[in-house]
Amino acid sequence: MAEAGTGFLEQLKSCIVWSWTYLWTLWFFIMLFLVYILRVPLKINDNLTTVSMFLNTLTPKFYVALTGTSSLISGLILIFEWWYFRKYGTSFIEQVSVSHLRPLLGGVDNSAPSATSAAAGDADSSRQSVSECKVWRNPLNLFRGAEYNRYTWVTGREPLTYYDMNLSAQDHQTFFTCDTDHMRPADAIMQKAWRERNPQARISAAHEALELNECATAYILLAEEEATTIVEAEKLFKQALKAGEGCYRRSQQLQHHGAQYEAQHRRDTNVLVYIKRRLAMCARKLGRTREAVKMMRDLMKEFPLLSMFNIHENLLEALLELQAYADVQAVLAKYDDISLPKSATICYTAALLKARAVSDKFSPEAASRRGLSTAEMNAVEAIHRAVEFNPHVPKYLLEMKSLILPPEHILKRGDSEAIAYAFFHLQHWKRVEGALNLLHCTWEGTFRMIPYPLEKGHLFYPYPICTETADRELLPSFHEVSVYPKKELPFFILFTAGLCSFTAMLALLTHQFPELMGVFAKAFLSTLFAPLNFVMEKVESILPSSLWHQLTRI
Structure with missing residues (x-):
């Protein structure tokens, strides 16, 4: 009996959640209709009149204080949201909404996969996520006393x-x-x-x-x-x-x-x-x-x-x-195998060797006129393969981003691995004539092949979403972590920025031109409520005025 009652309550809850999810417009109009029906016993008209009389008695100083306070609060929220986004890469309001409000509205039940589908469809992706986000020992890590500590003595910064x-x-x-x-x-x-x-x-x-x-x-x-x-x-x-x-x-x-x-x-x-x-x-x-x-x-x-x-x-x-280079190619032939784990060293060294064969004579103008030769195409494909594996490396090789001392541990496909590779291999790319020029001309073409890198890759698994968090733990705070794909500003940061600017402008205009702003506010409110008044008049003409009395008699 208890199980039957529990099952009925669960079904009722799921029905209510479903109705709020898909029939929220209907619920909204039903609530409006009930408010209209109960306007007389609830004395809504009298309360609105009282509120309007109270607002008319307020001086412009009150509105200046109101808009100024709103601007201050929204500005503080904006500063906090911006700091949280820079530190953790996400919006605090959005994270709280997803973590706490979504379960209350039933979002977890709808979006969470079933046990069968998780076991069948998500097994490969979960295994890939664990392996891709594993932190590895840096094979070229420096010596603490002879190198890391000397950096600290000179700069006063902690590199680890x-x-x-x-x-x-x-x-x-x-x-x-x-x-x-x-x-x-x-x-x-x-x-x-x-x-x-x-x-x-x-x-x-x-x-x-x-x-x-x-x-x-x-x-x-x-x-x-x-x-x-x-x-x-x-x-x-x-x-x-x-x-x-x-x-x-x-x-x-x-x-x-x-x-x-x-x-x-x-x-x-x-x-x-x-x-x-x-x-x-x-x-x-x-x-x-x-x-x-x-x-x-x-x-x-x-x-x-x-x-x-x-x-x-x-x-x-x-x-x-x-x-x-012949010995390098022999080592790559052994370790650049499909069954072995990849690294930035493997992928970018293979790209360097193929670029070395054509980079000294490569010209983007000539290539656009006659097309790419077979050797040039192989070099470009090798560069695209390397960039897909770790898209952070080219900015360090092309010196578009400053290098720091590499950490003792790296995250494959992350910014920490890119720093560790470029720190030791930048000199080798500079030694090959034209290699950096070929990289500069071709590396951004990789992103046209993978428009949605977090969902589907071209030669590798989709790019893991955990790299930014792990790299922020591995790299010192004075380094600006490279993020891929580049995140757009969250909606709530843009919203609070607009709200802060708008309320600050209203506070300034109300302080400078109180009478003009009062006329503008009344005209704006009358225009805003004009459609609602029109609907209310139509409803009153259709429904009998004594409907509430007839309902009470029933």
């Missing part, structure tokens, strides 16, 4: 956000710790050090661990955060390599003796790969590029399954520095 550094702390705990660390005093100290938020406390803990034992992770922390130059960092990483190789050999012999030994070997493998990769990056930064390339190739051969570090992107950048 708390969110970015917190992600790095989680990565360090994942890569450099295991469950058996409590059995070794030095590793137990380092396990606590990676959780410390204070940099000085982490450095002190690393020195304390080194007093107990030759700890590879302690050397890593000192090389990353205490070393003020790349040379100092390289020396510390070489000491870490010596300690890390010893731990790796010992754990390799014991890895099959149990789960704990296997976890320890996995940790020692991560430590060794990290050290060798950072040593290769030190060699690259110190100008020993060929040595860096050899170290990266050896590392990829020794640990082919550890793709989490994306060492091939470091290799691509070093090969481009050597202008070994």
Whole structure:
């Protein structure tokens, strides 16, 4: 019985919601008709007369104060809406309306997909959304002590956000710790050090661990955060390599003796790969590029399954520095595969190689007269492919937007990835004659192929809508985050701006010309209510005047 009553109430509620959604005009006219019928017992005419007499007694100063206050309030709302839009990329009023008012009006029931359709039709899109909005470790991240901290000392600005550094702390705990660390005093100290938020406390803990034992992770922390130059960092990483190789050999012999030994070997493998990769990056930064390339190739051969570090992107950048374009093409042939995840480095390096074949002789005027050749068409298509994957990169390559230090983590297809790519690869594009000119002439043509990038892509999935929010967390506040597709100003910002300007103008005119504005207001109100008075007269001529008395007698 109770279930039947609950079901009846739900049906009644759904009927009322449906009627308010689709028959709101009918409800509006019914309410007007009831107000007209009840005008005599409700004394509507007398109340309107009283209100009009009260308004006639008000002085122009009241209207000046009223319009001025309205202008002030709408101006404050405008300022808040503009600040909220700049910070979060959406309108506060619109967000509150969608989040709180729409469920009350039944909008969730109408728009929410059913369980069956969500499981069948939205499975691919949800998987794509999770993978596209995942934050990745920047394979070319800088050194905190030797590079990020030096920037802070010079400019007084913090290049890394708390969110970015917190992600790095989680990565360090994942890569450099295991469950058996409590059995070794030095590793137990380092396990606590990676959780410390204070940099000085982490450095002190690393020195304390080194007093107990030759700890590879302690050397890593000192090389990353205490070393003020790349040379100092390289020396510390070489000491870490010596300690890390010893731990790796010992754990390799014991890895099959149990789960704990296997976890320890996995940790020692991560430590060794990290050290060798950072040593290769030190060699690259110190100008020993060929040595860096050899170290990266050896590392990829020794640990082919550890793709989490994306060492091939470091290799691509070093090969481009050597202008070994054939070797770059060989690396792309292996990693630019449809089954592998893409990145801005992969897509834009492929575009650079194809642009290199035609860019030195490319002329937009000649191309418009004779059309594009096959090689030029391939280069343009490669640029369109790269721009579709990450549309933020061209503005940095063309120096239309200023670069900052790249963060330690990036969001693929986002502004953070574009900064990380352009920071290291802008010099390679400048080195290829005409490459930036070809990019400048062709990159905006990508957007004609994808007019609705959030709904449907051309070669990739639709552009994820989560990039702006994640990039604002990853990038420092002094950087203006690039947004794609460009958002138009919300309706409520335009509305409050118009309302503020209009009420301010009314306040000024009422203060300067009170009599003229009074005449204008009366004429405007009479014109506004003229159609309503006309309808009321027609209704009174059709309906009998004693209708209310007849209804009361019934």
